[in-house]
Amino acid sequence: MLTLKQLDKTFGAGTASAHHALCGIDLTLQDGEFVTVIGSNGAGKSTLFGAVSGSFFVDRGRIVLDGEDITYLPEHKRAKRIARIFQDPMRGTAPDLTLEENVALAYARAGGHLFAPALPRKKRAFFREQLARLDMGLEDRMKTRIGLLSGGQRQAVTLLMATINTPRVLLLDEHTAALDPVVAERVLHITQDIVAENHITTMMVTHNIGAALSLGTRTIMLERGRIVLDLSGETRDRLDVPGLLALYREACGAELDNDRMLLSH
Ligand SMILES: Nc1ncnc2c1ncn2[C@@H]1O[C@H](COP(=O)(O)OP(=O)(O)OP(=O)(O)O)[C@@H](O)[C@H]1O
16 A cells, blocks of 8 residues: 655745645555546646655655655665656667666666676566567567667566566556557556556556546546545546546636647547
């Protein structure tokens, strides 16, 4: 279980450009829960992920994972349990290393090691099987430099690498936004399968409202560093995009300001 209690973060505190990016975030995620996260531009979605993954420490509040207080645990020590994938497919892999070398690195990192020994044969075979499931022909390209793969292929590999040692929490920060729609759809399918099979507690930021309402079992909406909507069960099941926008208007007294979100449904 992941619990966030009263998280607060101000960037540039004490300066003229101070920005209160997280304002008392309270959120509990059950094991294996898949939550989609939406919100207008600058609402604090990436900041929330940064707080959970440890890119910075929060100013106030507590982050508790499986009963352990990890609020001040450095990022590299959380990495074994909390994986994060970004929008940029180039970010999660080393372009000059082969697919196999990247996988070896991911294993090493997940095990808390600095150096990557050669991949044990069993693990190699397992990863090859996983690659075959992607149906992108990558299982026969273990010796190919990652930099030669397409964005979609790289993002799919990044997803496999991030979940190689089954993290407790997976943070997906618009991880399909830079892919063409067909590839994005496929990567989303793979995401759902991996998350469900491994029972990984997952939060996924998306600007696609339709995807936000159809994937996972819960949707939260952020606005100015606060959770303004937390939708699940029948309420969420019955909701369509206009319905969500109306709820937003009711909660915030304004129209949603996110062009990408409004254009993508
Ligand atoms: N390191 C930082 N220093 C100063 N301000 C920051 C920093 N990171 C984020 N912010 C500010 O905090 C606010 C929240 O940013 P964040 O990236 O979390 O928003 P977001 O909801 O992910 O937005 P988007 O959908 O546009 O990516 C923004 O106003 C942003 O400019």
